[in-house]
Amino acid sequence: GALDLAAIAALPDEALLAALMQVNGVGVKVADCVMLFAYARYRRAPVDVWIRRVIDQVYGGASPFAGYGAYAGIYQQYLFVRMRDGDVSV
Secondary structure, three states: OOOOOOHHHHOOHHHHHHHHOOOOOOOHHHHHHHHHHOOOOOOOOOOOHHHHHHHHHOOOOOOOHHHHHHHHHHHHHHHHHHHHOOOOOO
């Protein structure tokens, strides 16, 4: 099958997530990355190993992203860089 990337751009977030995950091998993390970086859906905050560490070590296992609403993905990128660069005090 084929996915029309331009056509799905207008979908609401959850429908776009579902459409992207129809692609073989694409899970939530990759779909969230595509939504954040390709579709400028700044509410999406992909959780990879670095972000999982932030959530576990800094936020006691509770994701902080809901509190950042429309800018959760921007905050996620900030946390990613800080954790990756060794500043776990984020």
